[in-house]
Amino acid sequence: MDIVIIGLPQSGKTTLFDALTLGKSDASGASGSATEMHLGVVKVPDPRLDFLADIYHPRRVVPAEIRYSDLPGPESMAKSQGISGRYRNVLQSAAAFLVVVRAFHSDAVPHPDGAVDPARDLEAMLSELSFADLEVLERASQRLADQMNKTKPAERPMVMRHKDAVEKARAALDAGVPLRRQQLTDSERSFLLNYQLLTDKAVIAVLNTDEGADPLRLADLDIDADLTLGIGEVSISARVEAELGLMEPEEADEFRNDLGLGESATAQVIRASYETLGLVSFLTVGDDEVRAWSVPRSIPAVDAAGTIHTDFTRGFIRAEVIAYDDFCACGTMAQGRKEGLLRSEGKTYPVKDGDIIHFLINT
Numbered sequence: 001m002d003i004v005i006i007g008l009p010q011s012g013k014t015t016l017f018d019a020l021t022l023g024k025s026d027a028s029g030a031s032g033s034a035t036e037m038h039l040g041v042v043k044v045p046d047p048r049l050d051f052l053a054d055i056y057h058p059r060r061v062v063p064a065e066i067r068y069s070d071l072p073g074p075e076s077m078a079k080s081q082g083i084s085g086r087y088r089n090v091l092q093s094a095a096a097f098l099v100v101v102r103a104f105h106s107d108a109v110p111h112p113d114g115a116v117d118p119a120r121d122l123e124a125m126l127s128e129l130s131f132a133d134l135e136v137l138e139r140a141s142q143r144l145a146d147q148m149n150k151t152k153p154a155e156r157p158m159v160m161r162h163k164d165a166v167e168k169a170r171a172a173l174d175a176g177v178p179l180r181r182q183q184l185t186d187s188e189r190s191f192l193l194n195y196q197l198l199t200d201k202a203v204i205a206v207l208n209t210d211e212g213a214d215p216l217r218l219a220d221l222d223i224d225a226d227l228t229l230g231i232g233e234v235s236i237s238a239r240v241e242a243e244l245g246l247m248e249p250e251e252a253d254e255f256r257n258d259l260g261l262g263e264s265a266t267a268q269v270i271r272a273s274y275e276t277l278g279l280v281s282f283l284t285v286g287d288d289e290v291r292a293w294s295v296p297r298s299i300p301a302v303d304a305a306g307t308i309h310t311d312f313t314r315g316f317i318r319a320e321v322i323a324y325d326d327f328c329a330c331g332t333m334a335q336g337r338k339e340g341l342l343r344s345e346g347k348t349y350p351v352k353d354g355d356i357i358h359f360l361i362n363t
């Protein structure tokens with residue numbers, strides 16, 4: 001899963017990236033350079049994997065992964081430049097955006113707009129995303145209108161439907177509704193998928209507060225409630241978290257306790273990301289591998305199989321499923337089967353968080 005960190009210049013993006021990736025990842029080229037993109041891979045901590053590994057002693061344990069990208073400030077979102085530039089493809093490939101919003105005060109770091117104002121900055125960032133999409137949709141609409149004139153009559157209805165979908169989305173976006181909240185038919189959605197629109201992505205606001213400050217909530221901000229509908233949120237001090245990220249885990253935990261801090265930034269951001277994206281993890285076990293897979297909540301079993309291997313979709317026979325907690329209570333699959341907790345499920349079974357699944361595939 002790709003998550004891209006965006007935010008106004010000097011809001012703390014790279015500091016957050018460091019907090020999320022240092023010491024816990026194969027982060028390639030942790031920060032340092034202000035002009036390059038940083039990419040870091042973080043393994044999603046999951047104690048269930050550790051428990052299962054103790055039972056199966058697999059050759060490898062594979063947690064789910066999140067890839068974080070940190071875009072250089074001037075390129076990421078500076079108002080004058082818009083976001084159509086060099087990193088557009090990175091933005092388009094994201095599953096979600098972490099929008100870093102400055103709420104910290106520092107004489108050493110002047111705010112580009114003068115005063116610190118998280119509501120204003122968040123609104124500016126959300127508008128940037130909308131503007132970028134509006135531009136794309138306007139151009140698409142124009143192009144489709146031209147195409148209509150050149151198209152054979154038989155193919156016109158298709159182009160027309162495409163154009164209608166684009167215009168409907170554009171009008172709704174113009175009225176302030178991001179793609180992810182628009183009521184669209186499946187066919188309209190499939191036309192719009194081509195454009196990889198930025199307001200279709202999940203957004204998690206990271207409110208970057210002063211160290212020691214009380215957590216800040218979106219609800220505390222003077223911002224139109226409609227604008228933040230469906231947006232995830234995390235309140236942290238990126239700087240403190242980045243410093244803790246450099247320590248040994250035990251030492252960091254001690255500091256955390258002393259400072260009265262809760263979960264680490266990594267844990268909070270991962271939780272908010274899964275919640276906002278509506279993701280759950282199912283697990284696969286065996287002598288070879290114990291592994292976690294992130295999928296949308298309630299995805300049909302056949303599609304969950306497809307995330308392991310595309311061939312699994314075609315060859316799907318059935319899924320043997322036991323809930324993680326049931327497995328822990330039973331101790332073995334055989335006991336789970338005896339107690340009727342290991343069930344056989346069909347293609348449409350909605351996958352739940354913590355399901356341990358064995359897919360039977362016709363190869």
Ligand SMILES: Nc1nc2c(ncn2[C@@H]2O[C@H](COP(=O)(O)OP(=O)(O)OP(=O)(O)O)[C@@H](O)[C@H]2O)c(=O)[nH]1
Nearest residue numbers: 009010011012013014015073104106109237238239
């Ligand atoms: N006091 C304080 N300073 C912070 C915090 N987070 C970041 N800073 C400082 O703010 C400055 C900018 O932080 P960066 O993380 O580089 O911000 P950025 O958004 O990556 O900046 P650009 O990439 O240039 O847009 C640095 O001097 C940081 O030390 C924070 O939580 N508290």
Ligand SMILES: [Mg+2]
Nearest residue numbers: 013014072073
């Ligand atoms: Mg930066």
